[in-house]
Amino acid sequence: MSKLIEKLEQLSEGRAQRLGFGAALAREKVSQMVVIAGVPAGDTGLVTTAAKAGAEAILITITPEDKKDEALSKIGSVEIDIPWGVSLDAVTREEARQLAETGCDFVVFAPAGTQAAVLGEEKIGKVLRVDASLNDSLGRTINRLSLDAVLLSRAGEDESPLTVYQLMVYEHLAAGAGKYLLAEMPPGMATDDLESLWELGVRGVVVDLAAKDPEKRLAQVKEAAQKLPATGRKKRGKISATLPMAREQSDMLEDDDDDEEDI
Numbered sequence: 001m002s003k004l005i006e007k008l009e010q011l012s013e014g015r016a017q018r019l020g021f022g023a024a025l026a027r028e029k030v031s032q033m034v035v036i037a038g039v040p041a042g043d044t045g046l047v048t049t050a051a052k053a054g055a056e057a058i059l060i061t062i063t064p065e066d067k068k069d070e071a072l073s074k075i076g077s078v079e080i081d082i083p084w085g086v087s088l089d090a091v092t093r094e095e096a097r098q099l100a101e102t103g104c105d106f107v108v109f110a111p112a113g114t115q116a117a118v119l120g121e122e123k124i125g126k127v128l129r130v131d132a133s134l135n136d137s138l139g140r141t142i143n144r145l146s147l148d149a150v151l152l153s154r155a156g157e158d159e160s161p162l163t164v165y166q167l168m169v170y171e172h173l174a175a176g177a178g179k180y181l182l183a184e185m186p187p188g189m190a191t192d193d194l195e196s197l198w199e200l201g202v203r204g205v206v207v208d209l210a211a212k213d214p215e216k217r218l219a220q221v222k223e224a225a226q227k228l229p230a231t232g233r234k235k236r237g238k239i240s241a242t243l244p245m246a247r248e249q250s251d252m253l254e255d256d257d258d259d260e261e262d263i
Contacts, residue, residue: 002125003083008180032228034204041071058084093117100124143178152183162193187211191224
């Protein structure tokens with residue numbers, strides 16, 4: 001299993017632990033969220049900074065403007081000691097396999113340009129990136145897909161604080177997902193907003209470090225995550241990576257039981 005997904009599972013089940021080993025880690029306060037450092041592709045220096053500053057995982061973003069093959073090649077040559085993933089708009093199954101072979105722990109992708117065959121890859125965590133533009137009916141299908149987590153995206157409002165409307169959008173997107181929830185945390189978002197996201201069910205945040213004082217920003221978010229309570233007021237249904245066939249078989253069994261009762 002992906003180390004990131006394993007950590008999200010622990011948090012959801014109340015078994016929060018640090019991603020790592022040693023006495024120093026044991027003495028640290030337990031965070032109720034996984035703090036993921038978001039860095040742009042090609043900035044290997046920022047990757048090193050994030051790891052040293054205590055990020056629990058790293059997400060490297062490759063934009064359409066980047067040369068994908070070149071960026072993927074550079075990432076494979078960087079030695080990263082903590083779980084790391086790659087964010088792409090479009091992913092092929094071959095790319096997902098190559099990433100897994102280089103040590104990539106998880107991949108974040110948009111639904112439109114990603115091959116459906118990627119969902120069949122078991123050696124890498126699969127995270128779907130969604131935003132308010134996702135059609136309501138499509139949003140309700142997420143829980144039937146073989147995904148591990150969902151990343152809630154701000155979609156163009158990166159510099160603004162979290163608003164009630166955005167929280168409503170997040171709630172709407174998360175309600176039927178049935179997956180572990182991550183959320184983007186842009187530079188303009190206050191650390192106080194972590195509690196609102198946490199109450200929503202979010203258990204991991206991607207902190208944008210492409211701004212000044214990345215170490216300070218990461219430290220502030222970590223501190224805020226450690227102050228979150230261990231249990232929440234909101235209860236959600238069981239979370240799992242649901243296979244479509246498994247869901248269909250369950251529905252068929254329920255139908256058979258109903259038929260037997262009618263006889």
